[in-house]
Amino acid sequence: MSENPFNDQSEGRYLNNLLDIGPDKPLGYLPLFTLRDLCMVDPIEVAEYLRQRGLETREWDQSFCHVGSGALYAYDRRSLQILLDRNLKVLNEAGWPNQADDFVVQVATTCVEQPHLFDLVILLIF
Template sequence: MATFVPTTQERADILESLALVGPAKPVGYLPLPTVMKALRLTIPAVEQEYANGSRQVRVLGPEDCCIKGGAVYVFDQPALASLLSASSRLLTDLGWPTDSEAFIRRIAVEWLTDDHPLIGLVRQAFGDVRS
């Protein structure tokens, strides 16, 4: 089986999920196999590139994540906290966490269907502004 080696443009397109994390896209993620095998990045390299004063990196293994092989999540703490605060009542009513770290862990383990009451909020967290 041939190993996928992304072109420079493909690499940039893949990493865009993490690179664009900020106020308009509070959360991004990539599957760990993509990060380590296809992009040939280490977790410390991802942390060095994407963690800063407001952005945090969390690595969740397959046992803590619904993404096969696990995933690395990057989130903008102030932007995500603001988004969760604005929806705190809905989150609380549905038994979901309003804390950024706990929210990341919850979205990592639970894949939401299109009819889930929080799908709009989760999409917004990922910068998906569908109408």
């Protein structure tokens, strides 16, 4: 795996939401606007770097994910699945998927309203 090409001070504070993904932070996203215009990086290059680290990535436009410029989502499938398995009751009560890939799609496309589910999503992303 190559060294992190995105770690200078001007980019790091924004990119950490993606670069810190792993067992302790299994899911993150950044708007494409943030990546292109604030971090001055190509979302495709960031996604490629994250995939080299063994993470899953999904890039969706605004019509799909409800983020104004679209967004790049990244997640550690194994770590996310462990947390989802620990929270099956909350997911089932909310009618949300309990498989990592489907859960990420749901997070990207749905506004969370139930308090316990909201707490779970916040725990996973931040």
